[in-house]
Amino acid sequence: MTMTRKIRKAVLPVAGLGTRFLPATKAVPKEMLTVVDKPVVQYVVEEAMAAGIEHFVFVTGRNKTVIEDHFDIQVELEATLRERGKTVELKSLEDMLPKAGATSFTRQQAPLGLGHAVWCARDIVGDEPFALLLPDMVMRDKVGCLSGMVELYNKVGGNIVAVSECDPELAHKYGIVGKGEELDGGFRITGMVEKPAKGTAPSNFYINGRYILQPKIFEILSKQERGAGNEIQVTDAMLKLADEQPFSAYAFGGQTYDCGSKEGFILANVAFALDREDIKPLVADGLRHLIAGA
């Protein structure tokens, strides 16, 4: 068995501008838009908690203090709920809260790209492997995506990216990996390419927004090299890291919703609503009528 260090910390970059969701994201961060009755970022924190993450590092920007408030106690609200005997609501607030001292917030200062946001977490993460979760990607499965990745990581070590399958016609929109030797739960990666030209993608497995990375990535990111869109890209840094360390893919079997896009966000709302026994009947009925009349 490979010796691996426990994944204790997760980095959640929430400093993007969310331009695809304007005007909704003018004053509200896109990570706080709600899927059914929870903000998008809460789904991702819960996925990380289920995978054993002990510390959450949020890389924030302007307008994001509301995320910090969301993961804090709201004394007045909780006192009122207690007074009114609203125990279910009270418990829902308690269950989602990371422990005191288990969150850190650092500012990216300027949205120079995802790679730069990750690099901003370097001092808080320190010299240990960590999970990186893009909070606008929401996963739906019985086993959380990060839990499956941690299981694979405990067997093979190194660096892990989670992948989902896309329509081969759409591969040019994603970061695509090349498929090598099969592993139990995934495969070795032979290469990674960001937005391959049409017809050149090595597979239809795309990087879906969940990573387990070794701390060496910070050293590579510290060179601040600009890539596509003149932004500091995490994929470029991973390509360099892959020259010296193994990368494996965790084949995620559930659904991935890109809640940073309108279509993904709407589909996530529908899918999670249909998972909820309390609202499913009315939502399903309403959807059937809408589709029949479309």
Ligand code: UTP
């Ligand atoms: P996106 O490219 O999806 O986010 O980055 P964006 O820039 O907010 O969205 P659009 O394209 O303008 O609508 C993926 C993740 O990386 C974070 C975002 O917050 C998002 O969670 N990010 C991106 C940063 O934290 N900093 C950046 O400089 C860029």
